[in-house]
Amino acid sequence: MNMKKWILILGATALLAACGSSVKLDKAPVEDRTGTAADQSANSTADNAMAKSNVQPLEVGKSATDSLPVNSRLVYFDYDSFAIKAESQSLVESNARLIKADKNRKVVIEGHTDERGGREYNLALGQKRAEAVRRALVLLGVADSQLEAVSFGKEKPMVAGSDEAFMAKNRRAEISYR
Numbered sequence: 001m002n003m004k005k006w007i008l009i010l011g012a013t014a015l016l017a018a019c020g021s022s023v024k025l026d027k028a029p030v031e032d033r034t035g036t037a038a039d040q041s042a043n044s045t046a047d048n049a050m051a052k053s054n055v056q057p058l059e060v061g062k063s064a065t066d067s068l069p070v071n072s073r074l075v076y077f078d079y080d081s082f083a084i085k086a087e088s089q090s091l092v093e094s095n096a097r098l099i100k101a102d103k104n105r106k107v108v109i110e111g112h113t114d115e116r117g118g119r120e121y122n123l124a125l126g127q128k129r130a131e132a133v134r135r136a137l138v139l140l141g142v143a144d145s146q147l148e149a150v151s152f153g154k155e156k157p158m159v160a161g162s163d164e165a166f167m168a169k170n171r172r173a174e175i176s177y178r
Contacts, residue, residue, distance in 0.1 A: 072091055072095075073091075073175040073176070074091075074173070074175075075092065075129075075172060075173045075175070076088065076169075077129055079171065080125070082128035082129045083132065084133065092140070095107075095175050096136075096141065096142050099142045099146060099147075100140075100141055100142055103146070105146060105177065106146055106147075106148070106177075106178040107142075107146055107175060107176065107177055107178065108147075108148045108176045108178060109130040109133045109134050109137075109147065109148070109174070109175055110126075110150055110156075110173065111125070111126030111128070111133075111150070111151040111152065112129070112152050112154070112157070112170055112172050112173070113125050113126050113129075113153050114154065114168075114170040115162070116167070117154070119153060119154070122154045123151050123152075125153070127149065127150070127151035129151075129173045130149035131149045132173070133149070133173045133175065134149040157170045158172065
């Protein structure tokens with residue numbers, strides 16, 4: 001009995017010791033990402049280093065996908081359907097051209113549903129919608145390795161509401177560029 005007690009105490013001590021960390025969280029470096037100059041000398045040093053380098057600065061918000069409005073990356077579906085409508089075909093084609101233009105571009109196609117139906121059913125329907133758009137992009141010449149299809153089901157509605165107009169906005173596949 002006494003031996004079991006010692007083994008239990010020793011095991012608990014070893015477990016607690018393994019959970020310890022030498023990282024001091026109260027002395028973590030803080031980086032200002034607001035775009036305002038918190039320290040002018042640090043900014044001028046970075047600017048001087050950039051001037052001496054051949055590396056071009058990244059212009060945030062200047063990617064080719066930003067030229068596409070958000071609504072040109074949304075494919076809408078009819079109720080309880082995963083068939084791409086004829087009116088969405090040009091949208092899929094324009095996204096295919098953009099994806100094919102950069103072989104390193106990765107795209108996630110997110111399938112969504114409205115609030116009707118059970119969780120499992122909506123996850124499956126959302127996956128079928130995402131896969132339908134993925135297959136259409138592959139048929140248009142996009143490499144399958146650039147595409148990933150995922151389903152969110154009814155978990156991420158675009159708009160809240162229970163009438164048909166609101167639910168129609170939630171029955172969609174979103175083409176998200178990474």
